[in-house]
Amino acid sequence: MSESTHYDLVCLGSGEAAKVLAWHHASTQKKRCAVIERSMLGGSCPNVACLPSKNLLYSAKVAHLAREGTQFGLTSHVGEVDYGVVKKRKDEMVKGLLDLHRRMFEENGVELIWGEGKFVGERTIEVTSADGGKRIVTADIVLVNTGSRAKIPNNIPGLIELAQAMKRLGAQVTVIERGPRILKNEDADVADLLQEILMEEGVVFHTSTTITRIQGHSGDEVVLNLSTPSSEITSLEGTHILTATGRTPNTSLIGLDLANIQTTPSGHILVDEHNRTTAPHVYAAGDCAGSPYFTHMGLDDFRILRDILSGKQVDGEEKMRSTRQVPSSLFTDPEIAHVGLREHEAKAQGVGFRLARLPMDMFLRSRTMEKGATRGFAKALISVEDDTILGFTAIGPHAGEFLPVVQLAMEKQLPYTDLSDLILVHPTLNEGLGMLFDNVPST
Numbered sequence: 337m338s339e340s341t342h343y344d345l346v347c348l349g350s351g352e353a354a355k356v357l358a359w360h361h362a363s364t365q366k367k368r369c370a371v372i373e374r375s376m377l378g379g380s381c382p383n384v385a386c387l388p389s390k391n392l393l394y395s396a397k398v399a400h401l402a403r404e405g406t407q408f409g410l411t412s413h414v415g416e417v418d419y420g421v422v423k424k425r426k427d428e429m430v431k432g433l434l435d436l437h438r439r440m441f442e443e444n445g446v447e448l449i450w451g452e453g454k455f456v457g458e459r460t461i462e463v464t465s466a467d468g469g470k471r472i473v474t475a476d477i478v479l480v481n482t483g484s485r486a487k488i489p490n491n492i493p494g495l496i497e498l499a500q501a502m503k504r505l506g507a508q509v510t511v512i513e514r515g516p517r518i519l520k521n522e523d524a525d526v527a528d529l530l531q532e533i534l535m536e537e538g539v540v541f542h543t544s545t546t547i548t549r550i551q552g553h554s555g556d557e558v559v560l561n562l563s564t565p566s567s568e569i570t571s572l573e574g575t576h577i578l579t580a581t582g583r584t585p586n587t588s589l590i591g592l593d594l595a596n597i598q599t600t601p602s603g604h605i606l607v608d609e610h611n612r613t614t615a616p617h618v619y620a621a622g623d624c625a626g627s628p629y630f631t632h633m634g635l636d637d638f639r640i641l642r643d644i645l646s647g648k649q650v651d652g653e654e655k656m657r658s659t660r661q662v663p664s665s666l667f668t669d670p671e672i673a674h675v676g677l678r679e680h681e682a683k684a685q686g687v688g689f690r691l692a693r694l695p696m697d698m699f700l701r702s703r704t705m706e707k708g709a710t711r712g713f714a715k716a717l718i719s720v721e722d723d724t725i726l727g728f729t730a731i732g733p734h735a736g737e738f739l740p741v742v743q744l745a746m747e748k749q750l751p752y753t754d755l756s757d758l759i760l761v762h763p764t765l766n767e768g769l770g771m772l773f774d775n776v777p778s779t
């Protein structure tokens with residue numbers, strides 16, 4: 337007979353919303369909380385996704401700048417990158433993050449239950465530990481936060497950010513994309529510029545290309561057979577494959593049906609505007625709940641749940657999943673930052689807008705940086721009805737850092753003139769925003 341323990345709150349998976357909600361609920365409401373995790377303390381972000389990849393990207397940036405060192409007056413020759421050191425730096429950062437997580441669990445009095453969890457009944461989860469031991473956990477409130485995985489199993493998740501980083505760290509990189517161009521959600525001028533820059537760095541692209549056969553073993557030797565409209569290339573040889581073909585939610589093997597938790601046709605857990613599932617007192621958050629696949633959206637799911645659990649959130653209040661902002665940053669060099677409507681989306685939806693566009697070399701700070709930093713641009717879509725900002729996109733150095741001020745103006749429906757009139761420190765990159773919003777055509 338399995339041991340059974342009852343909690344006020346149990347989270348299945350220790351992803352972004354789950355860990356923060358458990359820490360918050362235990363410390364502020366003095367509730368008994370537990371988090372079930374099978375392998376990665378704190379979820380993907382600190383272990384294998386956002387932070388490790390950005391650590392690697394930073395090493396790649398340093399290698400790139402060092403190779404370009406003559407423009408800064410460096411005279412010594414830069415040799416090859418020691419990938420062992422790059423990995424060690426990343427591993428040490430991850431270790432520090434995991435120590436931080438352990439401390440947060442301890443200080444907030446949240447129990448961490450190691451093992452694979454699956455529902456065996458309503459708000460009843462069976463946990464199987466690594467040694468095969470089983471226990472039953474029940475709770476008044478359950479949060480499912482099991483994340484997602486790369487669509488092709490057993491391969492490494494990845495993205496265009498890593499294509500550039502791996503090239504800068506010394507690999508020969510070829511990107512195979514089945515669509516006519518990379519980053520299909522971005523405006524064409526943004527995606528085309530990034531592809532042009534990556535090609536200049538030596539990344540090879542095959543767009544409108546399908547893989548028809550894969551032979552060999554990634555990490556050793558692989559041969560890909562390709563089909564392209566022009567048939568200019570039919571096969572490719574390499575040592576590693578990195579799959580970045582999208583992600584699928586971790587919802588299939590966790591007994592959701594036994595707990596009356598329904599899923600959508602895409603396999604995500606069906607939730608309402610406030611992260612409630614179809615089962616009473618069971619919530620879902622993050623990738624598995626179909627929130628946009630970003631850590632900060634998981635964190636926003638936490639805010640919705642925090643308000644419900646502390647009795648603040650009632651239906652009809654403004655904080656809802658469907659109306660919230662979804663800001664994003666692609667951490668290539670240059671970065672691509674975005675919030676709100678894109679130009680092609682506004683056109684497709686028939687939304688009237690005025691366009692302000694400013695090249696990155698007018699963000700004067702970019703001229704103080706490496707040569708490539710002046711490439712790129714920022715653009716803003718302004719309503720024709722009033723002076724509110726409908727959307728903002730920038731491709732340029734540290735472009736992600738532009739977002740908060742623009743987001744705040746959008747969230748509070750401020751007129752763009754509030755930004756163009758702001759005293760912005762010279763010479764920060766953000767100073768360019770003033771000039772961008774000075775460039776809005778009059779109605």
Ligand SMILES: Cc1cc2nc3c(=O)[nH]c(=O)nc-3n(C[C@H](O)[C@H](O)[C@H](O)COP(=O)(O)OP(=O)(O)OC[C@H]3O[C@@H](n4cnc5c(N)ncnc54)[C@H](O)[C@@H]3O)c2cc1C
Nearest residue numbers: 349351352374379380385386453482483622623629630631
């Ligand atoms: C390479 C890469 C880079 C990325 N970079 C960024 C970035 O820069 N910025 C950004 O915002 N987003 C980024 N993302 C996306 C981001 O990582 C995810 O959207 C986010 O981590 C999802 O968080 P989550 O809380 O939904 O799930 P996760 O963080 O994946 O947490 C789910 C947890 O549940 C556990 N689990 C699953 N099933 C069970 C079970 N049955 N029993 C017990 N435990 C279980 C898993 O082990 C995992 O720890 C990146 C993704 C990848 C792959």
Ligand SMILES: NC(=O)c1ccc[n+]([C@@H]2O[C@H](COP(=O)([O-])OP(=O)(O)OC[C@H]3O[C@@H](n4cnc5c(N)ncnc54)[C@H](O)[C@@H]3O)[C@@H](O)[C@H]2O)c1
Nearest residue numbers: 494495512513514515547580581582583629630665666667
């Ligand atoms: N900086 C960030 O915030 C960040 C970084 C990395 C990942 N992420 C998140 O992780 C998610 C997953 O990233 P991803 O890169 O795996 O997926 P993605 O959905 O961003 O891109 C997948 C690409 O692969 C192409 N594709 C799919 N199947 C293919 C095939 N068989 N052959 C050739 N091309 C194919 C698609 O057309 C698409 O362009 C992203 O959507 C994003 O939300 C965020």
